[in-house]
Amino acid sequence: MNLAARKAQDRIVEPELVRLETDLSRDGRYAGGAVVVTASSVRVLEQGRVVEEIPLAAVEKFEAREMVGGGVLEARVEGEDRLLARFTASHLPRYTAAASYLNKRLQGEEAVLDLPERAVCPTCGRPFPDPASRVCPHCLNKLRVLARMFGFIKPHLWLLVGSVALLLALAGVRLFVPQITRLMIEEVFESGTGDMRALARYVALLGGTQLLLQLLFVARGRVSVTLSGRLAKDLRGMVYQKLQAFSLLEFGQRKTGDLMNRVTGDTNRVQHFFQHHVAMAVTEGLTFLGITVILFAYNWRLAALVLVPAPIVTVLVGAVRRKIWSMYSAQWHTEDRVYSLLQDVLSGIRVVKAFGQEEREARRFIDISWEYARITSRNEKTFNTLFPFMGYLLGLGNFLVLYYGGHLVLGERMGFGELIQFSQYASMLYGPLRFISFFPRWFTEAMTAAERIFEVLDVEPAVKDRPKARRHTIKGEVVIENVTFGYKPHEPVLKGINLTVRPGETIGLVGHSGAGKSSLINLIARFYDPQEGRILIDGVDLRDIAQESFRSQIGVVLQETFLFSGTIYENIAYSKPDATPEEVIRAAKIANAHDFIIRFNDGYDTLVGERGQRLSGGERQRIAIARAILHDPKILILDEATASMDTETEYQIQQALARLIKNRTTFAIAHRLSTLRNADRLVVLDQGRIAEMGTHDELLAKQGIYYRLVMAQREMNQLAGVER
């Protein structure tokens, strides 16, 4: 250690507030370094040397700036930005969190440092392949996962027992076949006393054994399919159930695609493994072991000879398969490109035609399909060359057996029948080798998938009922007490909100986008729990009310009206599946939806959703209102659509909404002034705090934020020529 470095080391005696590792020097080379912040100073180290030191008191502000493929940490000192350190994109989340934490401290605010962990496996240091998951395929204790997997097989134990019995029988019968051949040769041909009847007996025996073997194969296939199918069904059901118990917080942290993948993809992988590979591994493994034992018992010299090429063959076969695999993955990628180009052009055919680019597109397509054809034919040629040779390699041991065995037979030290038996065993021995070279990969893949499933099963939902949570019949009073909330703990989007709402009151929530309106509604609906403060319903803490009981008494009409695939009837009755047709019609009438529904050919039985009838925004919204009316909630949450509609539809919806909110405590995010005017009180949110509160007229008179919003909207309407 050089002197400067030692000096640096000596001075760091103060406790470190923050220590940020970096992998990039300030002149853009990969090198280890760190930013160390103590109560008195900021030090930047590069390879152990202090390259920058600033008293913390001089720093006005920190900033972690995201760049392409990396970022920089800056500090403002005496009004001048200074470069502190650079880092690659791998460290960006930590620097951003640290900068926000330090800035809060500089402003004297309370702050907790929450550095996001780097997504690397703590054991081997490899990055987790999937950042959303904490499974390292490398360090995964596969046997432990397998053991846990067997816990899931337990309910189907009799299937497992049957399956194992079948596998044992299979291996046994297979090993028996060469035995019969030998006996036949010895008794029928070599003993000199053989006759046609003995021959017929042996042929029948062989035929019968083969038939038995095939029947056992069929049974094995059926049992594995049943077992793996049930296992996958159980797993899928459990993952799905768990997902339903998740709060939106857990959903927010994960991508929908990733969750869907765990419900379908990972369970399929586990199923495939148990269906195809496990049964095969056991059969092939048993056969291999059995043969080896038999061969050595008979003639160890010959047995050793059979096994000599085995390691070489295993390695070669593995190499060939890897080659073939990489060949075909190139082919799949090209195939992907062909399809996506085709899909692109066909779905954009209007644009192609409008610009007269048919010919160019055709040429592009021909080019890529030519490349695809070239790769395909190259692969097929390689495959057709390699495959026969692979078979040849697998048969190599046989030649050695024939030569040495023939030698023994000639010297009358071995019977001819024995030689044939030996040779049959030898060729059977190499079958399992093909399989064994790829088994570890399959095993790891399946266990990784299984662990990812367990990961979901092990998540503790953030929003959960307290142990003493009970049912509560809501009267409608809502009190929000000192609530602070952020989707990430260190970035609150709502700060110290206090609000008391009387039963039946309608509250309009107003504010710029990002002011916290949706977040407040998410808390009232208990999609999330606040980090600080509490929400009381009729004086009872929301967390003390059983979720299921609470949700059955609130209604939500969202901006993006979601209709499930099904009939209009089913969609309206979604919250109350046992509703009578009369109730549904009454709800639709209140929602001003009845008339347009009746005009459809299929009336209330009209299919909507993914593959059904296309409904206009206004129609969808009225169906959603009807759904909420039928649900008859005590507390209602409205996130009003921003989409502009014609005056008639707008009127119909307004009327429907007015009927809906009557006598219910209502929270409405309103974008249209017409709605706001009807609210009992308006709450204006600004940067996560309540900025203004009062009726429409009061707030206008105040000439604050609300006044400016109203004026801006009027101006917009005038510009668009749609003054209402």
Added chain:
Amino acid sequence: MQDETKNHGLSDYVDIRYLDPATARFSETPGGFVRLTIGEGETYPRVALYRAFPFSYPDQYISVRDMDGNEIGMIKDLRAFDEATVRLLERELERRYFTPVIRRIESVKEEFGYWYWTVETDAGPRRFTVREVQHNVVRLSPEHVLIIDLDGNRYEIPDTGQLDPRSRRYLEDLF
């Protein structure tokens, strides 16, 4: 008359203001960033540089913006400026677009659908992990390859023809 004013307004939006090397002076701030003065008096204490065509024209059409992201003007060609300015601007660009050039590929190993790379770059040796190679190893042109790793770091091979045969083979296996 009205039409004229309208046209005038439009050209204000679409005209590109090129920074003239004769009047635009870039200088280094005490903190190591870039300051811009245009003519007399038009001063920006700190500016940021953005490439309009990071791959096709890395040294041309560079947007110069103030720290609020408003465009001050564009540099048509970096090379039109004097050497010291070019060095200053290149350093700033290198910070924004940190994309080391891969000189040699030591190994590419695939494990469970993830590709572990060990490479030698012009910024030093580096190991990184790539997933979904078909999306994250991008051929910008037949010879120009861009690689994006798991964390969003970027690596570039401007001309695969310049690589040694072993490195080239690793790449070919991917495509």
